[in-house]
Amino acid sequence: MDDIVEDFLVESHENLDQLDRDLVALEQDPGSRERLSSIFRTIHTIKGTSGFLAFGKLEEVTHVGENMLSKLRDGVLELTPHRTDALLTMVDTVRELLGSIETAGSEGAVDVSPAVAAIVASMEPVAVAAAAGPGTTGTAAPAAAEATEPPATAEGTAPDPVLDDLPAGVAVTEASAVLAEAAEVVDAVPVRRTDQTPPPAPKAPARAAAEEHHEEQAPGRRAVADSTIRVDVDLLDALMQLVGELVLTRNQIVQYVSRQADTDLVRAGQRLNLIASELQEGVMKTRMQPIDHIWSKLPRVVRDLGQQCGKQVRLAMEGNETELDKTLLEAVKDPLTHLVRNSVDHGIETPEARRAAGKPADGVLSLRARHESGQVVVEVADDGGGIDAARVGAKAVERGLVTADALSRMSHSDVLQLIFSPGFSTAAAVTNVSGRGVGMDVVKTNIEAIGGTIEIESEAGRGTCTRLRIPLTLAIVPALTIECAGDRYAIPQVSLQELVSLDAEKAASAVEEIGGAQVYRLRGELLPLVRLADVFGLTSDRHDGHVVIAVLRSEGRRFGLVVDRVINTEEIVVKAVGAQLKSMGLYSGATVLGDGTVALILDVQALARRALRAESVERAEQRAQSQADAHAAGPAERQRMLLAAIGGGRRVAIPLDTVTRLEQLRADSVERVGSREVVQYRGAILPIVRLDRHLGAMPSYGYGEETAAREVLEVIVYADRDRSVAIVVEEILDIVDDSEVLHSDIDDAGLLGSAVFGDKVTELLDVRAAILAADPSFYAFDAPAHPDATGVPTGLLAV
Numbered sequence: 001m002d003d004i005v006e007d008f009l010v011e012s013h014e015n016l017d018q019l020d021r022d023l024v025a026l027e028q029d030p031g032s033r034e035r036l037s038s039i040f041r042t043i044h045t046i047k048g049t050s051g052f053l054a055f056g057k058l059e060e061v062t063h064v065g066e067n068m069l070s071k072l073r074d075g076v077l078e079l080t081p082h083r084t085d086a087l088l089t090m091v092d093t094v095r096e097l098l099g100s101i102e103t104a105g106s107e108g109a110v111d112v113s114p115a116v117a118a119i120v121a122s123m124e125p126v127a128v129a130a131a132a133g134p135g136t137t138g139t140a141a142p143a144a145a146e147a148t149e150p151p152a153t154a155e156g157t158a159p160d161p162v163l164d165d166l167p168a169g170v171a172v173t174e175a176s177a178v179l180a181e182a183a184e185v186v187d188a189v190p191v192r193r194t195d196q197t198p199p200p201a202p203k204a205p206a207r208a209a210a211e212e213h214h215e216e217q218a219p220g221r222r223a224v225a226d227s228t229i230r231v232d233v234d235l236l237d238a239l240m241q242l243v244g245e246l247v248l249t250r251n252q253i254v255q256y257v258s259r260q261a262d263t264d265l266v267r268a269g270q271r272l273n274l275i276a277s278e279l280q281e282g283v284m285k286t287r288m289q290p291i292d293h294i295w296s297k298l299p300r301v302v303r304d305l306g307q308q309c310g311k312q313v314r315l316a317m318e319g320n321e322t323e324l325d326k327t328l329l330e331a332v333k334d335p336l337t338h339l340v341r342n343s344v345d346h347g348i349e350t351p352e353a354r355r356a357a358g359k360p361a362d363g364v365l366s367l368r369a370r371h372e373s374g375q376v377v378v379e380v381a382d383d384g385g386g387i388d389a390a391r392v393g394a395k396a397v398e399r400g401l402v403t404a405d406a407l408s409r410m411s412h413s414d415v416l417q418l419i420f421s422p423g424f425s426t427a428a429a430v431t432n433v434s435g436r437g438v439g440m441d442v443v444k445t446n447i448e449a450i451g452g453t454i455e456i457e458s459e460a461g462r463g464t465c466t467r468l469r470i471p472l473t474l475a476i477v478p479a480l481t482i483e484c485a486g487d488r489y490a491i492p493q494v495s496l497q498e499l500v501s502l503d504a505e506k507a508a509s510a511v512e513e514i515g516g517a518q519v520y521r522l523r524g525e526l527l528p529l530v531r532l533a534d535v536f537g538l539t540s541d542r543h544d545g546h547v548v549i550a551v552l553r554s555e556g557r558r559f560g561l562v563v564d565r566v567i568n569t570e571e572i573v574v575k576a577v578g579a580q581l582k583s584m585g586l587y588s589g590a591t592v593l594g595d596g597t598v599a600l601i602l603d604v605q606a607l608a609r610r611a612l613r614a615e616s617v618e619r620a621e622q623r624a625q626s627q628a629d630a631h632a633a634g635p636a637e638r639q640r641m642l643l644a645a646i647g648g649g650r651r652v653a654i655p656l657d658t659v660t661r662l663e664q665l666r667a668d669s670v671e672r673v674g675s676r677e678v679v680q681y682r683g684a685i686l687p688i689v690r691l692d693r694h695l696g697a698m699p700s701y702g703y704g705e706e707t708a709a710r711e712v713l714e715v716i717v718y719a720d721r722d723r724s725v726a727i728v729v730e731e732i733l734d735i736v737d738d739s740e741v742l743h744s745d746i747d748d749a750g751l752l753g754s755a756v757f758g759d760k761v762t763e764l765l766d767v768r769a770a771i772l773a774a775d776p777s778f779y780a781f782d783a784p785a786h787p788d789a790t791g792v793p794t795g796l797l798a799v
Contacts, residue, residue: 005101008049012098015042019091023084030079035147046094058097061112064119065090086122089115097606127367163703202580233326236287240475243283244573247476250276251570251594281570284473285325291369291378294333298340302365305344312351312362313344317594319369325473328430331450332378332470335443339380339466340365342440347384357461359383375494376472377453381465387458389415412722416456420444448605450474451492451588453554474574479591481599482550485538486597490572490591495604497551497558499566504545511547512735513640520549520560526661527551530563535586535607540564553606561607570594574601641736643757644716644729647692651733653755660719662732664712676774679726686717689728689774690728695750695763717772725774734758 001276019042047062065087071077093115100108184528250273257269299315306313324332348354348363355361368379393407396418407415418424422441447454451471471477471494479490479501500522502510509531511520518529529549533540542564549560572591577600581587590602663681670677670688677688688778691697716727742756750773752764773779 005053008053009098011101012046012049012094013751015046016091016095016098018042020088023087023091024488025245026071026079027081027084033073036069036073040066040073043069055097055107057107057110057112058094058101061090061093061097061115061119064116068119068123072125077571080122083122086115086118089118095780108267115292160543180202183506186291195652231286236283236326240287243280244475246276246723248573248592252596280476284325284476287325287473288323288618289326289329291322291324291329291376292317294329294336295320295367298337298367301337301340302344305341306586309345310350311344311348311656313348313365314362315365315367317367322369322371322376324470327476328470328472328474332468335446335468336378336380338443340367343380343382343464343466344382347382347386349385353385356631371472372469373374375469377470378470379465380468381463384466386460386462386612387416387419387456388460389458392416394420396421396424409720411719413457416458419456420454451494453605476573478569479572479601480550480569481572481593482532482548482563483567484532484563485536486541488567488593488597489532490593490599490601491550491552491604492601493563493569494586495552495554497553500551500560501779502547502549502551507545507547520611521662522551522560524661524663525558526561527558529562529608531558533562533564552604552608554604557608559608570596572599572601620673628644640755642693642716643733643736644694644714644764645731645733646697646699650695650697651757651762652695652729652762653736653757654690654716654727654765654767656735658718658767660717660724663715663717663726665715665726667711667713670713679797681717684724686724687727687774688715688726688728689770691770692728692730693767694770695748720768720778723778725771727770 019039022035022039026032026039029035031789035674043062043066047059047066050058050062059756062283068077068083068087069778072079072083077083093110093112097107097110097112116601170691203453217388254269254273257266260266295317298317302313304314343365348365349357349359351361354363364383366379366381368377368381370377392413393402393410394416396402397404397407399421401418401421401424402410420440420443424440444454447468447470451474453469455467455469457467471492478493480491480493480496481488483489500520502520511518513519518531519526520529521527527549531540548563548565550563550566551558551560570593570759572593575591576588577587577590581590581600585606586603587600588606589601591599593599642656642659643651643653645651665679665681672678673685677690678685679688680686714730714732716729716732718725718727736757744754746754748763750769752766754761754763770778
């Protein structure tokens with residue numbers, strides 16, 4: 001059954017039960033305006049929804065009932081037992097129609113004409129005349145009806161407010177016949193005073209049919225009205241807290257039982273573990289609601305804002321049924337609304353601008369939601385003009401959010417992240433929609449406050465996509481417990497990708513230093529390392545050289561968190577921490593572990609920003625300054641160099657600061673664009689320069705045997721902003737210090753000189769010349785710069 005119809009049936013059944021009680025009570029107190037208005041609103045709601053869902057019979061009978069209630073509310077009619085009976089007949093007919101819709105999916109053969117006729121008859125003034133008192137004869141009613149008829153109009157037709165309000169399905173002739181019959185019946189109805197308790201009325205045919213239909217329900221099958229129950233949210237919150245305490249106790253008991261030898265006790269512990277897990281899952285489901293609860297208000301927001309901005313916007317939604325914890329749903333409501341308004345205001349262009357760009361006049365704003373890896377991913381995407389990264393960078397420099405030198409080394413995605421800085425805005429003027437620089441930073445703060453992350457992707461002229469990653473719930477989450485300097489901490493598993501353990505021998509060679517920062521090469525990719533003990537300013541109690549790395553992902557970036565040891569994985573109950581701990585920016589909460597100890601929950605996003613972002617910018621500035629100092633002081637200054645063999649016994653030295661990463665690529669992945677070699681790498685096309693050919697070296701395998709002899713190419717990737725090149729060498733040899741070595745100015749094409757490393761003459765590569773050999777336009781976007789001693793212009797070093 002459609003969810004909307006099912007919700008309508010549940011709500012309507014509840015309303016009908018209330019109507020039965022209200023109508024009987026209203027009969028005892030006809031002067032209650034409040035109860036009469038409540039009855040009218042209920043019938044009006046059912047009628048409106050019936051029309052929306054195209055239930056014609058239901059709309060017909062409720063429309064007539066609404067007319068009578070309107071006249072009763074306005075004082076045109078007085079409530080009599082006869083009119084109460086007619087309204088109760090309408091309620092029973094509505095109940096029968098709802099039963100047919102529930103079982104058959106349609107209104108079926110339910111006849112609503114008797115209920116409609118009864119209500120129409122009870123609205124006639126003749127009903128009042130007939131009940132005026134004893135002694136009224138059978139002919140008095142028609143006479144009274146004739147006496148009370150309104151005067152004829154100019155066309156000779158008397159206006160009839162009752163018949164004017166009838167639905168189109170009720171014919172005038174049929175209604176007139178029913179009125180005549182009703183007049184004769186009403187004359188025989190005994191007069192009852194409203195201050196007396198009315199005798200129980202015989203069961204109406206419609207009500208009898210409805211109850212008979214209910215009795216015919218399949219055994220064991222619940223009606224829609226009986227399958228749901230309304231529960232206060234505070235009660236659910238209290239229940240969730242109790243389940244959290246149960247989970248904590250369960251964890252403690254399971255750990256205790258695991259150390260016992262009593263088989264029966266172990267089985268009881270396992271059973272308790274299973275039951276507690278199922279109870280926890282069931283209670284969490286009661287708090288889950290579809291994201292459509294907040295999406296349903298956005299079409300109006302988009303429509304109104306589009307008209308205000310003079311734009312034509314079409315809203316498309318996917319994944320409306322994706323469920324999220326009610327608390328998180330409320331927390332994400334305002335940030336999501338702001339992102340939608342931002343897309344309409346800043347993203348989508350005016351119809352004229354879209355036509356000029358070759359786009360349809362109507363812009364498309366897409367909302368997408370899905371479950372992914374224990375999280376809910378919500379995307380707000382538009383097909384507008386995208387974000388101008390250059391303009392964002394210029395505005396950030398103007399406001400002092402970043403230096404021009406640091407901006408020159410930032411990637412496209414890093415520049416886009418600047419829009420989340422406090423006070424940042426690119427709007428030309430302040431309006432009632434935007435321009436004050438308050439919004440995106442608040443969005444990010446609110447999303448991170450519930451343990452989520454926000455990412456942004458944009459392509460000029462194509463559009464922008466903002467992606468929210470939100471945990472399913474905040475109450476109970478799976479986590480990895482680790483130890484550092486004797487204290488225990490918890491890491492939410494939603495941020496954990498894998499664990500890497502290195503023995504002392506492997507750690508000594510696998511953990512490298514680049515630009516003063518430690519990195520580990522994980523399957524060919526350089527992984528920045530952050531030592532948790534250094535973040536806390538503590539001394540690690542692990543001195544055996546063994547390294548344990550928790551690979552974490554935050555804001556689209558991966559980094560390795562070095563810890564002393566891994567303890568366990570378990571479900572933890574998140575407890576709030578005090579303001580003092582919260583202000584440190586390292587903890588998102590606390591929990592009680594299975595052994596009763598308290599552990600702080602690490603804020604992975606804050607760790608990533610604090611340990612990677614600020615540090616990487618600072619290191620980049622330091623490296624740029626050291627490069628400038630090295631250029632001024634000469635080649636005797638200390639510098640890290642990467643040594644590589646290029647064939648024919650020749651070796652080259654490459655400044656390590658110019659190395660973004662080292663990769664191994666399959667030789668058969670190399671393709672050609674004209675006379676140039678390229679390779680597909682991480683969604684981009686990289687030009688290739690082979691140093692053996694560039695420098696005229698003879699490879700050890702011979703040119704003709706290259707493909708057969710080498711299945712894998714050793715590649716040094718150099719990247720600056722959004723451009724990269726791949727430098728192919730024969731072998732990576734070592735990383736050395738260029739400090740106290742013998743230098744010479746003897747050079748050749750493509751070289752800057754030579755030096756002695758390890759008693760062997762090594763050529764110093766002109767990196768800029770090698771890059772231009774692969775991509776002549778690589779530096780076209782830069783202002784002219786003079787190369788320093790490394791051959792790379794200052795300010796163009798890769799971060």
